[in-house]
Amino acid sequence: MKIDKANAPFLSVIVPVYNGEKTLAFCLDAIAQSDYSLWELIVVDDGSTDRSAFLAERFPALVVRSAEQQGAAAARNYGAQLARGNYLFFIDADCEVHPDTFSRMVAFLQRHPEADAVFGSYDDAPKPRGFVAQYRNLLHHYVHQTGSEEASTFWTGCGVVKRSMFQKVGGFNPQMRMLEDIDLGYRIRRAGGKICLAKHVQVKHHKEWNLFSMIKTDVLDRGIPWTRMLLSQPSGLVDDLNLQVSSRLSVLAAYTLLLLLASGLLMPKLLLLSLLALAALLQLNWHLYCFFNRKRGGLFSVGAIVLHWIYYLYCGVSFGCGVVLHWLDNRQQKPFVVKSQGEASWRTW
Structure with a gap:
């Protein structure tokens, strides 16, 4: 350097x-x-x-x-x-x-x-x-x-x-x-x-962070407004950071796992299929979970994996709500008009 x-x-x-x-x-x-x-x-x-x-x-x-x-x-x-x-x-x-x-x-x-x-x-x-x-x-x-x-x-x-x-x-x-x-x-x-x-x-x-503040921030302050912003962008969804393809597939796998587990109460054979969704979630996020294990150990990693799957579930909710709200309000966000930054009321302390 x-x-x-x-x-x-x-x-x-x-x-x-x-x-x-x-x-x-x-x-x-x-x-x-x-x-x-x-x-x-x-x-x-x-x-x-x-x-x-x-x-x-x-x-x-x-x-x-x-x-x-x-x-x-x-x-x-x-x-x-x-x-x-x-x-x-x-x-x-x-x-x-x-x-x-x-x-x-x-x-x-x-x-x-x-x-x-x-x-x-x-x-x-x-x-x-x-x-x-x-x-x-x-x-x-x-x-x-x-x-x-x-x-x-x-x-x-x-x-x-x-x-x-x-x-x-x-x-x-x-x-x-x-x-x-x-x-x-x-x-x-x-x-x-x-x-x-x-x-x-x-x-x-x-x-x-606590569980409530994390979910509130991810859903109301980031997930929903970011979805609406993305749908207004010519480039759409990019394969980067929080929007990587692996993360999107993980949301689908998390909901598939939840659906199969719930259906398995009525049709036990479906519980076997839930193992495939579980394997998909682990495979898609294997490097992240190994990272958790290296940094904080096995017990932390187990809890983090559960929390991460909950994260994927409410990310799906955020995306769905964002899509619906974007559809209901077809008016694109008005272009940002540059105004004088001096118009705000500021004073030196």
């Missing part, structure tokens, strides 16, 4: 936060300890009611605060408006960069000057110790590590966009309260931009 110091870029690191006092200090302290020094830090408090803005004041950062919550998209846009660098580096407030995250990203950017946007990966050592949180964060890591390096979308947990491209596509859509980073990635690709996944550029995730 070598950096051309003579041409090292200046990074504008933008961290939006809303009521994130539990994790924000970890995030900002890690940024301050980075082994790369050419950066500025902009913290945009999106109308928090906790002590997030006060915590941010302790760090070498420009801290601005909205009078009311306007959403992460608007917060990031405002941070970009204040930025001085040619590269906008977005970090989520519940993510902790490694000491070499910035330098690894810069080295990647220098090796790939054609890239208009680059995003990294969660690491394999999430901070929360709960079972669901460990499963969820390790699954995220695995998905990132097995994704295509030529990406079709974007991720703001740890992602860089060229300032020129960000301005060209109009930044994030402030009307969106979720999936705004995915939407940005689609618009960058439609504008002819190139997006890369740098798997070795990693951050530690601090988000606590």
